[in-house]
Amino acid sequence: xxxxxxxxxxxxxxxxxxxxxxxxxxxxxxxxxxxxxxxxxxxxxxxxxxxxxxxxxxxxxxxxxxxxxxxxxxxxxxxxxxxxxxxxxxxxxxxxxxxxxxxxxxxxxxxxxxxxxxxxxxxxxxxxxxxxxxxxxxxxxxxxxxxxxxxxxxxxxxxxxxxxxxxxxxxxxxxxxxxxxxxxxxxxxxxxxxxxxxxxxxxxxxxxxxxxxxxxxxxxxxxxxxxxxxxxxxxxxxxxxxxxxxxxxxxxxxxxxxxxxxxxxxxxxxxxxxxxxxxxxxxxxxxxxxxxxxxxxxxxxxxxxxxxxxxxxxxxxxxxxxxxxxxxxxxxxxxxxxxxxxxxxxxxxxxxxxxxxxxxxxxxxxxxxxxxxxxxxxxxxxx
Amino acid sequence: xxxxxxxxxxxxxxxxxxxxxxxxxxxxxxxxxxxxxxxxxxxxxxxxxxxxxxxxxxxxxxxxxxxxxxxxxxxxxxxxxxxxxxxxxxxxxxxxxxxxxxxxxxxxxxxxxxxxxxxxxxxxxxxxxxxxxxxxxxxxxxxxxxxxxxxxxxxxxxxxxxxxxxxxxxxxxxxxxxxxxxxxxxxxxxxxxxxxxxxxxxxxxxxxxxxxxxxxxxxxxxxxxxxxxxxxxxxxxxxxxxxxxxxxxxxxxxxxxxxxxxxxxxxxxxxxxxxxxxxxxxxxxxxxxxxxxxxx
Amino acid sequence: xxxxxxxxxxxxxxxxxxxxxxxxxxxxxxxxxxxxxxxxxxxxxxxxxxxxxxxxxxxxxxxxxxxxxxxxxxxxxxxxxxxxxxxxxxxxxxxxxxxxxxxxxxxxxxxxxxxxxxxxxxxxxxxxxxxxxxxxxxxxxxxxxxxxxxxxxxxxxxxxxxxxxxxxxxxxxxxxxxxxxxxxxxxxxxxxxxxxxxxxxxxxxxxxxxxxxxxxxxxxxxxxxxxxxxxxxxxxxxxxxxxxxxxxxxxxxxxxxxxxxxxxxxxxx
Numbered sequence: 001x002x003x004x005x006x007x008x009x010x011x012x013x014x015x016x017x018x019x020x021x022x023x024x025x026x027x028x029x030x031x032x033x034x035x036x037x038x039x040x041x042x043x044x045x046x047x048x049x050x051x052x053x054x055x056x057x058x059x060x061x062x063x064x065x066x067x068x069x070x071x072x073x074x075x076x077x078x079x080x081x082x083x084x085x086x087x088x089x090x091x092x093x094x095x096x097x098x099x100x101x102x103x104x105x106x107x108x109x110x111x112x113x114x115x116x117x118x119x120x121x122x123x124x125x126x127x128x129x130x131x132x133x134x135x136x137x138x139x140x141x142x143x144x145x146x147x148x149x150x151x152x153x154x155x156x157x158x159x160x161x162x163x164x165x166x167x168x169x170x171x172x173x174x175x176x177x178x179x180x181x182x183x184x185x186x187x188x189x190x191x192x193x194x195x196x197x198x199x200x201x202x203x204x205x206x207x208x209x210x211x212x213x214x215x216x217x218x219x220x221x222x223x224x225x226x227x228x229x230x231x232x233x234x235x236x237x238x239x240x241x242x243x244x245x246x247x248x249x250x251x252x253x254x255x256x257x258x259x260x261x262x263x264x265x266x267x268x269x270x271x272x273x274x275x276x277x278x279x280x281x282x283x284x285x286x287x288x289x290x291x292x293x294x295x296x297x298x299x300x301x302x303x304x305x306x307x308x309x310x311x312x313x314x315x316x317x318x319x320x321x322x323x324x325x326x327x328x329x330x331x332x333x334x335x336x337x338x339x340x341x342x343x344x345x346x347x348x349x350x351x352x353x354x355x356x357x358x359x360x361x362x363x364x365x366x367x368x369x370x371x372x373x374x375x376x377x378x379x380x381x382x383x
Numbered sequence: 384x385x386x387x388x389x390x391x392x393x394x395x396x397x398x399x400x401x402x403x404x405x406x407x408x409x410x411x412x413x414x415x416x417x418x419x420x421x422x423x424x425x426x427x428x429x430x431x432x433x434x435x436x437x438x439x440x441x442x443x444x445x446x447x448x449x450x451x452x453x454x455x456x457x458x459x460x461x462x463x464x465x466x467x468x469x470x471x472x473x474x475x476x477x478x479x480x481x482x483x484x485x486x487x488x489x490x491x492x493x494x495x496x497x498x499x500x501x502x503x504x505x506x507x508x509x510x511x512x513x514x515x516x517x518x519x520x521x522x523x524x525x526x527x528x529x530x531x532x533x534x535x536x537x538x539x540x541x542x543x544x545x546x547x548x549x550x551x552x553x554x555x556x557x558x559x560x561x562x563x564x565x566x567x568x569x570x571x572x573x574x575x576x577x578x579x580x581x582x583x584x585x586x587x588x589x590x591x592x593x594x595x596x597x598x599x600x601x602x603x604x605x606x607x608x609x610x611x612x613x614x615x616x617x618x619x620x621x622x623x624x625x626x627x628x629x630x631x632x633x634x635x636x637x638x639x640x641x642x643x644x645x646x647x648x649x650x651x652x653x654x655x656x657x658x659x660x661x662x663x664x665x666x667x668x669x670x671x672x673x674x675x676x677x678x679x
Numbered sequence: 680x681x682x683x684x685x686x687x688x689x690x691x692x693x694x695x696x697x698x699x700x701x702x703x704x705x706x707x708x709x710x711x712x713x714x715x716x717x718x719x720x721x722x723x724x725x726x727x728x729x730x731x732x733x734x735x736x737x738x739x740x741x742x743x744x745x746x747x748x749x750x751x752x753x754x755x756x757x758x759x760x761x762x763x764x765x766x767x768x769x770x771x772x773x774x775x776x777x778x779x780x781x782x783x784x785x786x787x788x789x790x791x792x793x794x795x796x797x798x799x800x801x802x803x804x805x806x807x808x809x810x811x812x813x814x815x816x817x818x819x820x821x822x823x824x825x826x827x828x829x830x831x832x833x834x835x836x837x838x839x840x841x842x843x844x845x846x847x848x849x850x851x852x853x854x855x856x857x858x859x860x861x862x863x864x865x866x867x868x869x870x871x872x873x874x875x876x877x878x879x880x881x882x883x884x885x886x887x888x889x890x891x892x893x894x895x896x897x898x899x900x901x902x903x904x905x906x907x908x909x910x911x912x913x914x915x916x917x918x919x920x921x922x923x924x925x926x927x928x929x930x931x932x933x934x935x936x937x938x939x940x941x942x943x944x945x946x947x948x
Contacts, residue, residue: 073841093844106842110860119856120846154943167846385850390768390777393761393821397780400818404795407802482694485687497691499930504698507922508879510896511915514903515701518708523715525704558698608786616788618882623903633790640794641885650798653791660788668782671826675833 013223014238015048022085024049024174024207025070030079032065032231039065041231042079049174052201052208054218056254057228063211067177070209071100084174094123099173103180105164107152114139114148117167124171138166141200158189165197169204178210182217194220215255219243227251243304245290249381252302259308259348261301265293265380273380275301278344285319287375291382303378308350308371310338310363318372324348326367338363340371405657412650413443422646447651456635457652461659463630467546468614471553475561475610476603478554483565483602484595487572494570501566505559513552513623520548520624544626552620557613561606568602569595601674608667612660632656702919709912726913733910736898743878743895746809750816751873757817758824758869763854765825766832784822792819793886800887807889815887816880820873827872831865 015021023046032040039062047053055063068074069081072093081088083098099120108116117138121131139145142162147155152163161181168176181197182190198221201208212218218225219239226236227250235242235251246252249260263277263284273293274283284301293299314321324340327347331354338350350371363369416422451457486497504512519525520543527539542548572595580590618633625631632652639649683691709727713720730736761781768774784792796815800807835858843853859866881896888894902908 071841071845073844093841094847094849098845100842100845102838102842104836104838106836106838108839108842108857108861119843123847123852153940154947156947171846386768389760390764390771393757393764393825394773394777396757396818396821397761397777400796400799400814401780401784404799407798408791408795411798478694478697481687481690485683485691485694488687489683489691495930495934499926500695501698503923503926504702506875506926507702507919508896508899508915510879510881510899510903511705511911511918512701514899514911515705515915517903519701519704555697555701612786613788616790618788618790619900633788636790636794646798649794653794656788657791664783664786665779667786668779671782672778675829 013050015051016046016224021048023047024051024084025209026080026082027066028080028082030069030076030081032062032069032074033077039231040069040076043231043233045226045233045236047207047209049207050205052198052210052221052223054222054225055209055211055228056213056215056218056225058213058254060230061228062231063228064179067100067179067209067211070175071098071177072096097174098177099168099171099175100177101164101168101179101181103183105152105160107160107163107167109152112149112151113144113155113163116152116163117170120167120171134170138170141169141203142166157184158193161185161193165200169200169206172204173206175207175209178208180212181210182212182214190217197221219255227254229254245379246302246381247291249300249302252379252381257305257349257351259303259305259378261303261346261348263299263301265297265299266295267293272375273299275299275380277301277346278342281322281343284378285375286378286380287319289380291380293380293382297382300381301378302381303373305337305349305351307377308348308373310340310350310352311370311372312362312367314370315372319375320373320377322348322371324369324371326363326365326369329363329365338369340369408650408653408657410443411647412447412654413445414647414650415442415444415446416645416647422644447647448655450648451651451655456630457632460630460632460635461655464615464632465659467549467553467631468611468617471550471557471614472607472611474550475554475557476607479558479561479565479606482558483562483569486562486566487569498566501559501562509556510619513556513620516548516552516555516624517543520551543624544629546625546629548624549621549629549631552624553610553614553617556620557610560609564605564609565599565602568599568605572598601670604670605674608663608670612663612667615660616656702915705912706916706919709909709916711909711912714909726909727917730910730913730917735893736895736910736914739893739895739898742809742892746812746816746884746894747874747877750813750877751820751870753813753817754820754873755824755866755870758821758873759828759866761821761825762828762832765829781822781825784819785826789880789882793883796883797886807887807892809892811887811889812884812892812894815883816873816877819883820876823872823876824866824869827869828862828865831862835862 025045025047027043027045030040030043031038043066055066057063065074069076070083072088072091072095075089083096088096108119111119114135117135118131121134122128126134135148136145139148142165144159144162144166147159147163152160155163161184165181178197182193185193194217197208210218210221219242222239224236225239225242227234227242229250235247237245242251243255246255246258252258253260261275261277261284263275265273265275266283268274268285269287271289272285272287273289274285276283286301309315309318314323322342324342326338327341328339330337330339334353335351336354338352340348340350342348348371482501486494486501489497517524521527522539522541522543524543526542527536530536531539542551576594576598577590580594581587585593616633616636617631618637621629621631621634622637625634636649636652636656639645639652643649710722710724711719712723712725761777765778765781793815796811796818797807800811805811839857839861840853843857844850848856879896880894881900884894885897885900888897899911899914902911
């Protein structure tokens with residue numbers, strides 16, 4: 001069973017921060033229109049070599065269109081796409097150093113596993129004598145040696161997925177595109193495969209671009225995630241940055257759970273603001289803000305549920321303490337989620353791990369509790 | 384560009400061998416008979432240039448069409464063909480529907496075999512199958528022998544060389560064309576719809592009439608087109624099984640062409656028949672396109 | 680297993696009896712010693728012998744066979760191209776006309792098709808013979824092939840073709856290596872359909888043939904116009920026999936393939 005490869009974290013992989021690094025893929029003001037419908041709107045993006053890059057967004061946001069333009073199945077209406085410094089306009093799919101792993105796997109039903117993997121190699125410059133060795137190497141990489149002679153309908157769904165992966169990696173492409181590769185797998189297999197994919201990506205040094213609507217998947221595998229909505233990229237960042245420092249309500253809301261409280265901002269110090277959200281209660285103190293906010297502007301304060309502590313008495317060491325009533329409790333085994341109503345009527349969600357085993361819980365419905373969190377625990381968002 | 388070549392290949396073939404021939408038929412229908420080879424005038428003589436073309440068009444006329452309207456034979460034949468086509472389409476529908484329905488309700492394991500049994504006659508020679516009815520329907524034929532043997536009749540029934548034989552022949556020959564689209568439509572029917580209907584109070588027959596029959600409409604329409612349109616111009620069946628009373632326009636066209644050697648009149652007959660069939664053919668094509676797009 | 684109601688069982692029995700009775704009768708009477716259908720004079724194969732000694736029939740059969748093979752092969756190529764254009768061609772100038780020209784011959788009465796083609800051959804000065812029959816048969820057969828193949832193409836998974844392109848195929852290579860092998864059963868059915876239609880055609884061949892190129896249906900027709908002929912019974916039985924063996928073999932092999940595949944798929948899940 002695959003496990004995440006342990007490597008000493010001496011150098012952090014972050015070519016996007018290096019001013020000298022040359023991106024492998026460049027989208028330059030790319031627009032794609034289908035008739036009246038604009039799928040991609042003036043999009044500019046750089047993706048670097050060896051990245052495991054995720055395009056994340058709901059159905060219809062344009063992520064699949066971006067992928068198909070990289071593969072060569074669609075051409076941009078405006079703008080250019082460069083791969084390896086070469087303008088790809090008009091270059092057909094069969095002449096690109098790009099390979100794709102299809103959502104439905106698209107395995108050729110009339111060919112064996114071996115012949116499926118060899119298919120692309122037979123149409124490349126590789127000498128015929130070297131092809132079987134390469135195919136066997138791919139079979140070993142994806143642990144499919146025993147199934148080489150079988151046809152796609154004679155193997156299971158998870159095995160088919162690995163054949164699709166092996167086939168798409170056989171030509172050692174500069175760029176591998178993965179279209180919702182794990183959607184058809186059950187949860188346990190999906191988790192195993194996620195780590196396998198990361199392993200293979202590192203071993204082969206290929207640049208992966210994955211398209212998915214599953215934010216957990218994107219967060220797990222990707223080095224950077226681009227959150228998309230309606231043809232526009234909202235934010236491109238590492239998973240940690242996306243989660244802890246979203247730049248908009250859309251991104252904050254799309255990834256994981258978040259509490260959104262609207263209020264008015266007033267400056268209270270360097271990179272610090274007070275957010276007034278209700279009458280008669282102290283404002284929320286926010287520090288370490290990365291954005292500048294105008295005095296008196298309407299803002300949304302976003303804080304993740306796990307950053308909020310629920311206690312029966314107000315703690316001394318937290319900057320923010322709010323009083324509330326427990327309306328609902330969700331018990332999930334490892335976590336409990338508390339839905340707490342504030343005096344102003346806002347609902348706040350707080351999660352805490354159930355770190356003790358005793359069956360008698362501290363809190364129950366209708367309890368009056370104190371929510372507390374640090375000043376740096378949340379972010380202020382413009383819209 | 385490769386794509387243009389791919390489109391042009393079948394396209395130009397059909398234009399040359401389907402469309403242009405029709406244009407020629409129209410031209411001949413406007414010509415006059417002549418004792419010459421070919422047996423019609425005028426002929427387009429391009430060596431005369433524009434004068435030749437003008438002379439050509441000047442000699443075309445609608446005489447043949449006027450002739451068709453004056454002689455009783457023709458409009459009677461058109462009407463008779465129409466009547467026979469409509470009646471035999473309905474008869475074929477009535478015979479095919481129970482068969483297709485039975486096939487659709489049969490257990491799954493039987494279905495491929497049943498399909499095979501329906502298709503097998505279709506693959507066998509149509510000419511031979513029509514011919515076989517001559518042996519059966521003749522006065523001394525097997526049907527009469529059988530009926531006399533069991534005592535139902537005393538003297539042989541005259542069936543061969545009457546319109547009845549033509550109807551039997553048409554229904555027999557065109558049955559697979561009606562059964563297959565019907566079966567295809569009925570097979571797609573969800574059995575739970577009928578169960579729901581019965582659960583809500585319908586009898587078996589009501590459930591059939593209110594649910595199954597309307598939902599098989601596509602199959603009925605497709606099947607009717609596949610029978611009606613070709614039967615309008617049918618030649619072999621009326622020739623082999625019908626009598627001198629059997630007036631069908633296909634026979635008339637054949638005789639005009641081969642017996643009378645009057646190509647212009649034969650062409651006029653064809654043009655008129657085509658004019659009558661244009662609307663059904665276009666409707667048929669539209670229906671097929673719609674079906675194909677619905678499945679795609 | 681669902682039971683058939685008595686109504687359905689009766690419909691099926693009567694329907695198939697109606698379909699098959701005439702053919703069975705033909706076969707039975709082809710072995711009749713007597714020339715007449717009215718009298719059974721004992722078992723005899725003499726009509727089969729007469730048939731094989733009939734030069735005219737054998738020549739016609741040979742012509743018919745060659746015409747059928749050439750025209751259905753040509754029709755399959757043209758029809759498959761037409762199907763591809765219909766399903767994948769997108770919008771192009773004159774598509775409605777093209778589509779109309781594909782579907783119209785399917786229902787057009789033979790007499791109209793035959794007459795129009797003959798007039799074309801005369802107009803361009805083409806002598807009537809085997810070539811003209813082949814041209815005529817190819818024309819209507821390609822439409823049948825187009826309909827059969829396009830129906831298969833419509834449900835064909837396009838991502839397979841995209842995968843082929845992605846892995847380095849040119850569009851023609853993708854068609855040849857991936858699409859064609861997978862739609863092969865439909866293409867073969869199209870060929871068989873064209874073959875049968877050609878073998879069986881009377882009206883169009885009558886218009887399009889010349890003095891030296893009589894086809895078997897034309898010969899049969901002139902023989903049976905006057906009445907029952909025992910050699911024709913024998914010929915019919917042979918044809919029916921071929922078709923039956925062909926269809927049964929095809930059905931059995933398809934069924935076996937389907938069963939085998941089911942078993943393989945069940946073994947995996």
